[in-house]
Amino acid sequence: MYCWKRIVLKFYDKLDKIIDTNNSLLSIGLDPIQESMPIDDIFQFNRLIIDNTFDLVCAYKPNFAFYESEGIDGLRALEKTVDHIKSVNNDIIIIGDAKRGDIGHTAKAYADALFNFWDFDAITINPFAGYDSVQPFISYEDRGVFAWVKSSNPDGKIFQDLRVLVNGSSGDSLHFYEYMIQEIIKWDNNNNLGLVVGATYPDELAVARNLAPECPILIPGVGSQSGALKESLEASVNTLTNRSIINSSRGILYSSSEKNFPDIAREKAENLRLEIQQIVSTLI
Known part of the structure; x- marks a missing residue:
């Protein structure tokens, strides 16, 4: 990877800066699907999307699966994509959507790869294995870590909505996703932890915002997964923070x-950004 000169900011500060500069809460998911792409070359496809939208977004979110599925060529395309975003505007947040989740030396190796080799500004993780699976990532104070706590798919509730007993024998209980959020925010000593909560569950999104009032929330599922934009923003934007990142992938790319x-x-990105702005203006 080419080493771009970086002005080191705490992650929340870096995120706030690009949100203000581009006046945007929009993230575009760079998820190349060969059969849907109008051209064959993944990097050239991404480059054309980036060159036409970089002033409209606060973040780009490449999902590793779509690059890994293309083997070495896909990973090279991802490398070139990351470098290109940095060359266009190094302030834009690049979220490596990897959803890593492991422990010990493996977690440290994942963090090293994602932050030192790939040079992502932020990544997604699966926090199921607890603090020692999260700590290697959040130790990078200038990088963001979005913990996947409430997924946008219908079957996610099978596990995520289970009620778990807390406070011993008192009988108090929380949904499992609520308990994860409650514990995760205790670890945020560097102001670099965020949450991933699907737009398909605005009620649960409101719960997440109540538990983590100033925490960045990455919100996938708007558009192709029928997530509700207005309800998601109403649930997650308040007078304390507008760190609610709305991600759209297929609805813009294809x-x-x-x-x-x-x-x-x-045109699609500009319309979505404007719609987000109009909704947010009524909330803060």
Whole structure:
């Protein structure tokens, strides 16, 4: 990876800066699906999307699965994509959507790879294994760590909505996702922990915001997964924070299969950004 000069900021400060500069809470998920792409080259596809939207977003979120599935060529495309975003605007947050979750030396190795080799500004993790699986990531004080606590898929509730007893024999209980949030925010000594909560569950999103009033929340599922934009923002934006990052992938990337796809992608991104702004203006 090319080593871009970085002005070191705490993650929350870096996120707030780009939100203010671009006046945007929009993240675009760079999820290349070969059969849906108007051109074959993954990097060139990403480059055209980036070049036409970089002034409209606070973040880009490449999902590792779509690059790993293409083998070495896919990983090279990801490397070039990360470098290109930094060359266009090094203040834009690049979220490596890897959802890593392991312990000990393996977790440290994952953190080293994602932050030192790939040079992501933030990543997603699965916190199921507890503090010692999260600590290697949050020890990077200038990088963000989004803990996946409430997924956007319907079957996620099978585990995430289970009620667990707390406070011993008193009979108090919380949903498992609530308990995870309650514990996770205790670990946020560096102001670099965030949450991932799907837009398909605005009520649960409101619970998450109540438990973590100033924590960044990455909100996938708007658009193709029928997540509700207005309800999600109403649940997660308050007078304390607007750190609610709305991620859209397929609704922007694949809005046209013609040669004009970069222009149509910009139009879709601009419309979504404006819609977000209009809703947020009524909330803060």
